[in-house]
Amino acid sequence: MYAKKFVACFLTLLNFDFVQPTVLKEDHPFDLVIFTQFWPQTVCKEWKEHNPSHTCAMPAKKDSWTIHGVWPTKLGTKTPAFCNRTWLFDPEEVRPIEKDLLAMWPNIEVESAYTLWAHEWNKHGTCAAVLEPLNSQLKYFQQGLTWLQKYFIYDILKEANIVPSDNKEYRIEDIYQAVLKNVSVRPAIECDREHGGNFIVEVRLCFSKKLELVDCDGIAFHDMEEYGSILTNCNPNSGVYYLENAVPKTVYVQLYKLLSWLQWFTL
Template sequence: MSPASSPDLDYIWFMEGTLPPESSYDNQTDEDPSEDEEEDDDDDEEWSNVEEDDDNDDDGGDEKPTAKMKLVVVLSALLLLSLAAVSSAEEFDFFYLVQQWPGSFCDTKTGCCFPDTGKPATDFSIHGMWPNYAKCKTQGELDGVIEMVTKGKKKCWPEFCNSEPLQLWEIKDLVKELDANWPTLACKGGKSIEFWSHEWEKHGTCSDLGQHGYFAAALGLKARHNLTAVLADTGIVPSDSETYSLSSINDAIKEGTGFAAKLECNRGVAGEVQLYQVYQCVDRSGENLIDCPVPVQGNCKNRVQLPAF
């Protein structure tokens, strides 16, 4: 299928209560948070000792703040900001690993554009890994915590938990894998790094994995549970003429990965129902698929296509 004009994924809102709407764009840290707290406590003690030494040396005069005192203030402020980011990152229950079928993305009225690295493989590609709540929360439960996106009067997932931008040097060893497994199909310039940046800023900042850990976790899950191979093992392969029962797709995914998944469908240019995205539930470590703590019913019809790409 040839690339076309600008697509828009903002219509990904089909699930009631738990699935977040997603736009078309949507230093490795594996340390125990408790270890971070211990280190922070040590730092606080060290700097408090410095301040006490300065006080003891004070002869009572009105001296101007020293460079060391200013440094203490700056570092203390940075520490508080860091702790705030960590606490906000803990406000979720599980991830959705979301993979999209490129044939279904492109076979729409808006079409698609290939990235500057060329046409992606005929394979499910990563859309994102999104922190989510097992149960939507009321505004009252969240006041004073972090900003949340609203669905009705409840909050069902965190987003944009801090302002930390994606640093390419943090993931430089993953770029080749990301190009192959997490390409952009949006007609927004062909740079997949912009797609990755969007996903990190909107969703990754709400994890506690760090930039490298976040992307490495998603890549690892995709590699260990390859959906294209899982479906092909049961005879479900891309075709512009064949349709497949929804139950056969659900059964294939559950048998091949060990867990049920949510399925999202869209409509092709001719109005046919297509398997578009697969939502797999992942534990907070980002390492393991889990039974979804929310209902897995999607928006697909009884029979769907997996269009060629």
Template sequence: MLLLGLLLLQLSGITAAHQGHWEDYKYGHQGSEVLDKKPLCSWKCLLFTLQWPGGFCQSLNKDTECVIPQSINTWTIHGLWPLRVLSCCSCWPMFRSDVQEMEAELTEHWPSLVKTRSSFHFWLDEWHKHGACAACVEGMNSPLRYFQICLKLRGQFNIRRLLEDAGITPSCERLYKVVEVHRVLAPHLGDKHEIQCVTDDQGRQVWFQVKIPLSHNLTVGCDHHSGASSGPGWNGSPGHPCPPEVPFYYYPIDHQQPLQPCG
């Protein structure tokens, strides 16, 4: 886990040319000044959220078409969300050129699974809703750095490998319990991670998401349940904690029938 704490240090080596690129933006210094003020920088925890495409489609309403690209066969990024922030600063725009150098990697690990929304617009929404709030941290103070951090975290949390090593694999028949999945993930994600489900159209609990609490320096285990209010990333999720007493399904990915992977 020490590797997580070093992520910000690793990203501090951004080239002078790239730093100059950011200084050329007229909004750069103004945005930093705004982001240094409360309530935007009063947060203590972030949630790094990964979603399982086989279950994600069950979280959409019937009018929203879910599409899983053929290249997607594992957990993907949903977002990195500072918690207990009332709203993010809208003064820091993001352009496609900001993530151009990592677009192929983002497309692989952070795709949109909604047909009517491109992957870039998914990233754009995540930056405006959450990334701009996180930008008060030195290592995330630009769209480029924010998305670099997210990709590095994705590399650290290889959930599918952890599960497969423990014999937990997608299935239309086998049911799992929160306690057995938590036991596998806790040594790597911390005790405070949350296993999230949605209820499908047949009333079954379906696993679709994992939320991993992180502190300012990206170490695992921040207490995100303390305090009275939650940030937009917490309330905006369509899921709920998987009930401890009710077994849930870990649906396989079906690229042809993403809404009915089990028929």
């Protein structure tokens, strides 16, 4: 009997609950929900640059943009996050859609998809759950899949003749206008700007709490600024690469030119 009382007290102190928690009110207010798509080739490039031994789990379809996350967001900040630390990701909750998640919401950087899904649910999903359409793990991840199919960035860019290439540069204005024309709201576009280059890595679309498309004005992620009408961190004075391969031929060409210049300079 005493042992049972001890265990009960211990669990209470740790704030554990064996009953699946239910969000009853919005204790962590937010303004909108950001839906973010990755371009896997750039994600993989960044991952390999951090450590040459890194490998990537690329989607089966080479032209697939994939989901990064569904993020409740208060304008001007990166909050809220981790709204219920006792409501942890459970793979069994998303088992009915696991096949689709593996195809459209894979973890590019490591082999285990569960790592990414757990992070996204624990950090963002527990906050999104105050909205009835997102109030379970299955609903949360299913909404991401639904949005990807409806607003697939590859198809949106292709309509504007913007397709992956290791050698061609695109204007950020053209990429922005292609998305704006399709969805009729202002997106946010993120580039990987390491080594002075512009490599498109993410496109973000924003939704109201009623899950209706809205402008992304006011979101605060990765030093984004407004360049004219464009919300982006990409350098507007340089072209943007939309990589066809994670290690583009362009990189080898630029490296060769740099080595040749260094050899000439040191003679």
